[in-house]
Amino acid sequence: MNCQSCREHMIEFADAKLDVETAEGVRAHIGACEECRSEFESFTLTLGALDAVPASPPTHRLRARVMGPIEAEKLTLRNQAAWASSIRAAEVSRPRRRLPWMAYVLQAAGVCALVALGFILGERTATQRQIADLRARVDTVGQLVEQSVLQKRSTGDRLETVLTAASTGKPDERVIDGLINSLAFDPSVNVRLNALSALYGHADQEVVRAGVLACLPREANPLVQVSMIDFLVATKAREASPQLRKLASDEKANADVRDSARRAIDLL
Amino acid sequence: MPPAPEILVPALPSGNKWRQRHAVEHEAPLSDHELMLAVRDGELDCMGELFERHHGPLFGYLTKLTGNRTAAEDISQIVFQRMLKYRHTYRNEGKFTSWMYHLARRCATDHYRKASSAPIAVDPSDLAAHADEAHSADESASSRDDHALLQRALGRLDRDDREVLLLSRLQELSFAEVAEILECSVGAARVRAHRALRTLRDHYFKMQKEPLT
Numbered sequence: 001m002n003c004q005s006c007r008e009h010m011i012e013f014a015d016a017k018l019d020v021e022t023a024e025g026v027r028a029h030i031g032a033c034e035e036c037r038s039e040f041e042s043f044t045l046t047l048g049a050l051d052a053v054p055a056s057p058p059t060h061r062l063r064a065r066v067m068g069p070i071e072a073e074k075l076t077l078r079n080q081a082a083w084a085s086s087i088r089a090a091e092v093s094r095p096r097r098r099l100p101w102m103a104y105v106l107q108a109a110g111v112c113a114l115v116a117l118g119f120i121l122g123e124r125t126a127t128q129r130q131i132a133d134l135r136a137r138v139d140t141v142g143q144l145v146e147q148s149v150l151q152k153r154s155t156g157d158r159l160e161t162v163l164t165a166a167s168t169g170k171p172d173e174r175v176i177d178g179l180i181n182s183l184a185f186d187p188s189v190n191v192r193l194n195a196l197s198a199l200y201g202h203a204d205q206e207v208v209r210a211g212v213l214a215c216l217p218r219e220a221n222p223l224v225q226v227s228m229i230d231f232l233v234a235t236k237a238r239e240a241s242p243q244l245r246k247l248a249s250d251e252k253a254n255a256d257v258r259d260s261a262r263r264a265i266d267l268l
Numbered sequence: 269m270p271p272a273p274e275i276l277v278p279a280l281p282s283g284n285k286w287r288q289r290h291a292v293e294h295e296a297p298l299s300d301h302e303l304m305l306a307v308r309d310g311e312l313d314c315m316g317e318l319f320e321r322h323h324g325p326l327f328g329y330l331t332k333l334t335g336n337r338t339a340a341e342d343i344s345q346i347v348f349q350r351m352l353k354y355r356h357t358y359r360n361e362g363k364f365t366s367w368m369y370h371l372a373r374r375c376a377t378d379h380y381r382k383a384s385s386a387p388i389a390v391d392p393s394d395l396a397a398h399a400d401e402a403h404s405a406d407e408s409a410s411s412r413d414d415h416a417l418l419q420r421a422l423g424r425l426d427r428d429d430r431e432v433l434l435l436s437r438l439q440e441l442s443f444a445e446v447a448e449i450l451e452c453s454v455g456a457a458r459v460r461a462h463r464a465l466r467t468l469r470d471h472y473f474k475m476q477k478e479p480l481t
Contacts (some may be wrong), residue, residue: 008458011436011465012443046469049418051437055328058341062327066319066348073352074312 001025006036010043010105019131048136080185155188176202180211184218189266192224195232203235214241222254229260242266300364300381308355317419319348322365325373325438332434339379346375368437368444373449380427421471428465 006029012018013026030037135186165175182195202208210233219225225247232240247253248261298306298314300321306314323344330340350371358367422430435446436457447457 008455010461011458011461016440017442025387042473043465046465046472047437049414049472050422050468053332053415053418055331057324058327058337058344062323062341062344063319065345066323069349070312070315070352077310078314208404217273238427 001029003029003036006030006033007039010040011047014044014047015041045072119139156193158182158186158188158191159194162194164199166194166201176205176208176211180208180215183212184215189221189224192219192221193227196224196227200234202232203231209235209237209239213237213243216240216243222257225257226255226260229257229264233264236268238268241265244268285405300430304351304355304358304364304367305360307351308358312352312382315348315352318351318364323348325440326368329369329434329438330372330376331432332419332422333376333427334379335419336367339383343372343375343379344380347372348376363445365438365440365470366448369438369441369447418472421468421475424466425467429460429467432457432460433464433468 006026009018009022009026013023015022018026030040031169033064130135132241162179176199179195179198183192183199186192186195196212199208199212212228212235216225216228216232219228230245233246244261244265248265250258253261270313298317301316303314303318305319326347327340327344330343331337334343336338351363351368353359358364371453419440425433432450435441438444441449443457444454446461447454450457450460452460
């Protein structure tokens with residue numbers, strides 16, 4: 001080991017951070033080279049003085065200033081998790097307007113279902129296994145969607161999760177809620193657009209239409225806004241009319257968004 | 269047959285599901301890395317424990333780096349806030365302390381950039397409580413106290429030199445990690461630290477020989 005290499009390793013040697021072989025090389029060099037020995041001694045003194053400088057603790061304000069935002073973030077996460085669930089709860093509790101002959105149709109369907117049940121029972125074992133498999137898959141997808149949206153993984157991960165959810169044939173409530181949450185809260189436009197695209201397949205569910213409608217006033221990106229309006233038109237969501245009228249007359253809104261809202265009102 | 273001994277799991281705060289789930293699997297305290305992974309996965313309670321473990325050394329490092337307790341406290345706060353904000357960028361590989369000091373470095377750079385364009389607000393109570401630690405305005409009245417001398421010598425180093433030297437003094441960081449934080453090779457980090465130490469030594473020894481003012 002030469003003088004230069006020895007000196008470059010002196011800090012680690014003083015801190016006993018070197019591997020045995022290198023430490024032995026430094027020790028041997030210092031033993032033989034008076035100049036390096038003198039340098040090492042002066043370094044040791046300086047490092048000792050530097051380490052001995054007392055580090056007094058910060059004031060209590062720091063704790064308060066750090067813990068406050070943590071608590072606020074926890075609250076935000078809880079609120080976001082509850083958001084889509086609240087839409088579903090509101091949809092479930094909303095009274096349905098039924099046609100007068102609907103009760104008879106339902107009764108007839110019930111009778112048919114009972115007859116069909118007899119045939120199905122024969123193949124029950126195989127079907128149950130398939131349903132269990134499907135539920136397990138849907139359950140996994142549901143967890144993925146919830147985690148990726150609420151726990152803010154990378155954009156790529158979140159996008160992948162939304163695409164996985166989109167490819168699920170019959171997703172459960174959690175997958176749908178997760179997609180609505182993505183549409184409402186995800187910071188990436190790409191993820192929000194893909195979430196909306198995934199929701200097209202489930203537009204027959206009232207909660208999906210209600211979710212998209214609830215997301216519309218939150219949305220700031222014109223591209224996503226126009227896509228949402230297209231969604232509401234495609235799904236014939238007449239309940240969107242008041243909100244679309246409001247958007248069409250909003251002077252702060254993007255011109256394309258206003259035009260799109262006007263066209264949607266005509267079509268609906 | 270005697271009854272099987274009961275496994276005692278320490279009581280944990282309610283709502284801390286991640287820790288409860290892992291308390292059975294881990295007898296030893298969770299590592300920083302495990303805590304940060306939990307934070308990334310949404311268990312924000314673990315952030316409190318990381319704060320308890322690291323705010324002292326981080327504040328000490330920043331105090332020496334900036335020479336200003338108020339600035340060190342402000343930067344420490346921003347570091348923890350950024351950890352929270354960018355928690356989803358924390359990866360499985362790597363080490364928590366490297367990541368934390370990497371963030372600290374960026375926050376300190378931002379601080380210096382802002383400070384160069386705006387006056388720094390100083391809390392008067394800090395000046396009263398820690399007057400002995402200030403090493404700018406009252407240097408002329410300094411004593412020969414070793415700590416004060418060393419602080420003054422440290423203040424005379426370039427910021428880059430001070431940074432590499434102070435990072436190398438953190439016991440939890442190897443030179444490879446210091447190099448990673450500084451975004452340079454290990455060899456370059458060693459050379460820079462050596463030069464910084466030599467400069468500090470020269471200032472320190474020179475000041476020791478200076479007559480009392």
